[in-house]
Amino acid sequence: MRRRILSTFLASAIPLVVSPGVHAADLPVKAPPPVAAPPAWTGFYVGANAGYGAGIGAAGLAPLGPGFVGTFASGFVPSAASVKSHGYPLGEQIGYNYQLGQFVLGAEADFQYALIRGGSTITEFPIGIGPPTGVTNVQQTMDWFATARARAGILVSAPLLVYATGGFALGRVEDSASFFFPGTSQYYAGSGATTKSGWTAGGGVEWAVAARWTVKGEYLYYDLGDAKVTIQPVSGITATATADFPINGSLIRAGLNYHF
Secondary structure (H helix, E strand, O other): OHHHHHHHHHHHHHHHOOHHHHHHHOOOOOOOOOOOOOOOOOEEEEEEEEEEEEEEEEEEEEEOOOHHHHHOOHHHHOOEEEEEEOOEEEEEEEEEEEEEEOEEEEEEEEEEEEEEEEEEEEEEEOOOOOOOOEEEEEEEEEEEEEEEEEEEEEEOOOOOEEEEEEEEEEEEEEEEEEEEEEOOOOOEEEEEEEEEEEEEEEEEEEEEOOOEEEEEEEEEEEOOOOOOEEEEEEEEEOOOOEEEEEEEEEEEEEEEEEEE
């Protein structure tokens, strides 16, 4: 009897000694530590935008030399005319974000087909005298507009980013000015095109609507300094003047971005 019990025990124990790996697979294995997922906002993106732009300010006119002033009764020269330009720019942007907790830092560059244009015509009477009446016309067109900006924002919630932005701006503008006095032969006109640089600043909100897609609304103010146009006599005496055009305004736009 004892011999039979011992034989049964040995028969059960031998497989455990010879093939321990067979049963080791049944033991619980400690899982490796989870790998942290990359921040949702970190990475490159590209997109497109559209909106509304408006130029502000007035073109000022000034004589060059005493001969010009003496041309008109009592030295009258038109002083300023509002530009009143506006348009609906279209563009594209490229940028990079880096998320640090609730904060998102980055940089963005964009190019706009601006087509912001406008002008005005004003009629003035020289002070203290009657006709002739001076008529001034100014026109300005911004052909294109580009920026390179830093962005800094905070996540109000996981999908919603509120940010401020600012940096370098560049634009191509065409300006023209003319004025004349009805009833006389004196008519002056001038035009010019130039590429000007300056600064821009603003802010916006961006909303993650899908895994790789965001939509945004943004406001930018830009200031590219001013552009000077020399006004030459088309008819009349040989005197000149300059028109000083400010190049500043606002952009309000909506955009769509794809994040890589």
